[in-house]
Amino acid sequence: MLDQILSVLLLGAVVSAIYALVAIGFTMIFGVGGVLNLAHGGLIMFGAYAYMVLTSSSVVGAIAVPPAAGFVIAVVGTALASYALYAGLVRYIEDNVVITFLSTVMVALLLTNLIHYRFGANPQGTPSVLSGSLHLEGFGTRIGYMYILGFVLSWITIGLLWYYVTQTDEGRSILATSMSERGAQLTGVNLLSVKSRTWLIAGAFAGIAGVILGTVEPTTPQMWLNPLANAFIIVVIGGIGSIKGSVVAAYLIGYLQQFTTEFIGQGYVGIPSLIVLVAVLLLLPEGLYGREFAHE
Amino acid sequence: MSSETGRPSGIASRISGAAGRAGGAALDRLTTVTGPINRALQPLANVYNRLIGGYFGEMNGLQFVLVIGTLVGLLTAPFWGNYALIQAMIAASIWAILAMGWDIQSGYTGYISFGHSVLSGGAGYTTAMLIHNVNPELPMLVTIPVSVLAALGIGLLIALPSLRLSGPYFSLITFVAVLIFYRMMNPLSEYTGGETGLAGVEKIFDITEPVQSYYLFLLPMLAVAVALLIVARSNIGLILLAIRENESAVEAAGINATKFKIWSFMLSSIPMGIGGVLLAHRFGGVDPGSFIVVDNSIEMIAMAVVGGMGSILGPLGGAFFIILMEDIVLHAFGLDAQLRWAILWIIVLLILVFARQGLFRKLWYGLERLGGDRR
Numbered sequence: 001m002l003d004q005i006l007s008v009l010l011l012g013a014v015v016s017a018i019y020a021l022v023a024i025g026f027t028m029i030f031g032v033g034g035v036l037n038l039a040h041g042g043l044i045m046f047g048a049y050a051y052m053v054l055t056s057s058s059v060v061g062a063i064a065v066p067p068a069a070g071f072v073i074a075v076v077g078t079a080l081a082s083y084a085l086y087a088g089l090v091r092y093i094e095d096n097v098v099i100t101f102l103s104t105v106m107v108a109l110l111l112t113n114l115i116h117y118r119f120g121a122n123p124q125g126t127p128s129v130l131s132g133s134l135h136l137e138g139f140g141t142r143i144g145y146m147y148i149l150g151f152v153l154s155w156i157t158i159g160l161l162w163y164y165v166t167q168t169d170e171g172r173s174i175l176a177t178s179m180s181e182r183g184a185q186l187t188g189v190n191l192l193s194v195k196s197r198t199w200l201i202a203g204a205f206a207g208i209a210g211v212i213l214g215t216v217e218p219t220t221p222q223m224w225l226n227p228l229a230n231a232f233i234i235v236v237i238g239g240i241g242s243i244k245g246s247v248v249a250a251y252l253i254g255y256l257q258q259f260t261t262e263f264i265g266q267g268y269v270g271i272p273s274l275i276v277l278v279a280v281l282l283l284l285p286e287g288l289y290g291r292e293f294a295h296e
Numbered sequence: 297m298s299s300e301t302g303r304p305s306g307i308a309s310r311i312s313g314a315a316g317r318a319g320g321a322a323l324d325r326l327t328t329v330t331g332p333i334n335r336a337l338q339p340l341a342n343v344y345n346r347l348i349g350g351y352f353g354e355m356n357g358l359q360f361v362l363v364i365g366t367l368v369g370l371l372t373a374p375f376w377g378n379y380a381l382i383q384a385m386i387a388a389s390i391w392a393i394l395a396m397g398w399d400i401q402s403g404y405t406g407y408i409s410f411g412h413s414v415l416s417g418g419a420g421y422t423t424a425m426l427i428h429n430v431n432p433e434l435p436m437l438v439t440i441p442v443s444v445l446a447a448l449g450i451g452l453l454i455a456l457p458s459l460r461l462s463g464p465y466f467s468l469i470t471f472v473a474v475l476i477f478y479r480m481m482n483p484l485s486e487y488t489g490g491e492t493g494l495a496g497v498e499k500i501f502d503i504t505e506p507v508q509s510y511y512l513f514l515l516p517m518l519a520v521a522v523a524l525l526i527v528a529r530s531n532i533g534l535i536l537l538a539i540r541e542n543e544s545a546v547e548a549a550g551i552n553a554t555k556f557k558i559w560s561f562m563l564s565s566i567p568m569g570i571g572g573v574l575l576a577h578r579f580g581g582v583d584p585g586s587f588i589v590v591d592n593s594i595e596m597i598a599m600a601v602v603g604g605m606g607s608i609l610g611p612l613g614g615a616f617f618i619i620l621m622e623d624i625v626l627h628a629f630g631l632d633a634q635l636r637w638a639i640l641w642i643i644v645l646l647i648l649v650f651a652r653q654g655l656f657r658k659l660w661y662g663l664e665r666l667g668g669d670r671r
Contacts, residue, residue, distance in 0.1 A: 030464070036464040036467070036468075089649070092649065093648075093649060096652070097463060097464065098406065098408055099648055099649070099652055101408070101464065101467065102408070102597060102601060102648055103645055103648050103649065105410075105594055105597075106598070106641045106644050106645040106648065107645070109591065109594060109637070109641050110638055110641040110642060110645070113634045113635070113637045113638040113641065114634075114638050116634045117632055117634035117635050117638065225475075225590065229471065229472060229475045232468045232471060232472055233472060235468075236465065236468055236469070240465075265483065267479070267482040267483035268479075268483055269479065270475060270476060270479040271476065271479065271480075274472065274476050277469075277472065278457055281457060281460065281461065281469070282457065282460075285460060285461065285465075
C-alpha cells in the first residue's frame, strides 16, 4: 500500500510535468492567436520521431548522434516545424476559426499517415537520453532517470518561460497580446513577431515533451492523440490562455490518472478526468484561471 | 476575429481571388456555347421548378441536368459499373449519410463537432450488442430502430452539456467524447468485445446479389438526402444558418438558439444512427478501429468540407469524391493505403485553404453562370 502511494506520488509528478509542457504550448497559441492548433500533438510526435531518427543508427542511413545532442537538435527542429506551420499555413487562414482548426487536423493526420508509411505502425523504442533507474530501497519501487530528467526539465523550461513572459519586454508583449490583441497593437507591439515567437516556444515545448514521451513510451504513429486529448482536458480545466491554470490542471489530471491506474485499473484511466472535466464545465465554464473566449 | 480582418487576409485569399477572376473570365467566354444549351434544357427544369422548386430551390437547365444525370448515374450504377466500383459506391453511400448528418449539425450551425463517430459508432455497437448480448435471433426490424434511438440518446447526452460551450470549446469537448467512448471499450470488453470488437451481425451485402444489395445502401442514402434537404431548406435550416452567422442576433430576435442547436444535434443523430447501422451490416460486425476512432469523425468532416459545408448535397458529393478517389483512382496507381490517405489529406487541405466554400458549391455556381441568364 505504501509503495503504491509512493509510486503514485513519483510517477504522477513526472507524468504531470510532461502534461504541463504539452498543455502550456497548446494554451499559449490559443491565448495569443485564438488559434486552436490541433497539430500540436503532431508536433510532439515530430519531436519524438526526430529524436529517434537522429539517435538510432538503424532507422535512417547511419545517422547516430549522441542522445544529448539528438535531444537538442530534435527540440530545435520541432520549434522550427511549429514556426513553419504558422508561417506557411496558419498565418493565412487564422481569420477563420473553423478553417484553421480543420486545417491543423488535416496536418496532424497527414503527418500520421506519412510517418506510418515511412516507419510502419509498430511501436519503436528509442535510446534513452539518460539510461538506468533510481532504486528506492525500502519502498520497493524504482524510477527511471529519464522520468526524473523529464520532471526537472519541465520545471526548468516552465521557470524560463515564466521569467521570459513576466520579466522581459519581448515576453511581456506576448502576455499583453494574449490579454488584448488590439491593446497590444496600440502600444506598438508587432503582432506577427509575437505570434511567430509564440509558435516557436510552443514548438520547443512540444519537442521536449515529445522526446521525453518517445523515450519513456513507445514511439508510434498514433502517439499524438493521447497527449493532445490530455492537453484539451487540462486546458479547459485550467482555463484557456492561462499558463498557471495549465500547470495546476496538468498536475490535477496527471495525479488523477496515475491514481486511477494504480488503484482502479488501467482501463479506466481516462474516465475520472472526464468526470472532473464535465464538472468543471458545468460549474466554471471558463476554467480555474481562465477568461471567456471572446471574438474581438 | 481580430483587428486584422479589415485587410485582405494573406496570400491564400489573393491567389484564390486571382484564380477566381481568371476562371470567371473563362466562364464568361464559355457562356456563349453553354447559354443556348441551357436555354434548350430550361423547359425541363421549369417543369421541376413549378412542381417542387419551392421546396428545394430553383435551378437552371444545366444544374437540372447535373442533378438528374447524377441521380440516374447513381441509380443505374450496378448495370454499368464493375464490382470494385459498386463496392466503393456502397461505402460512399454510407459515408454520404454520415457526412450529411454531420453537415446538418456542424455545417449549418457552425458548431464543429469532432465527435460524430460516437453517434454512428454507438448505433453500430447497439446493433451488435443486441445481437451478441441479448438475443442472436433479433430481427432487423427491432435492432435498427433501437440502434437509431440509441444514437439519439447518445446525441442528447453529448449535446446537453457541450452546447453550453461555444466555438472551439465545443469542438474540444466533442473530441473528448470520442476518447471517452473509445476508452470505455476495454473495461466493458465483456459486452463490447474490447479491441477486437463483435462479429455476427447479419451482412446485408450479398456477393451473389450485388445489384440488390447496392440499392439497400443507395436508397436509404437518397431518402436521408431528401429528408435533410427539406429540413435544411425550411425555416429551421434558416435559423441554424443564422446561428452560424450571428448567434446573439438570433437570441435578440427572441429565438432560443440553444433549443435549435439541440434540435440540430438530435436531427443529425438520426442519419448518424442509420449510417452506423448500415456500416455494421456492411461489415457484419463492429470494432473500435473502424467505428469510433477519431479519424472516422475527421473523415466525415473532410468529406463535408470538400463538398461544401452547409449544403447537404455538397457533403454527399464530397463523400463520393473522397471514397472514389481513395478506392478507385489512387488505388489504380497501386499506392500504399497510408500514402493514398496522405494524398487525400493534402487535397482536402488545399481545398480548405483555396476553396473554402467547397468543390460542389463552386461547381453549382459555375453552372449558374454558364447558364448565362442570371448575372
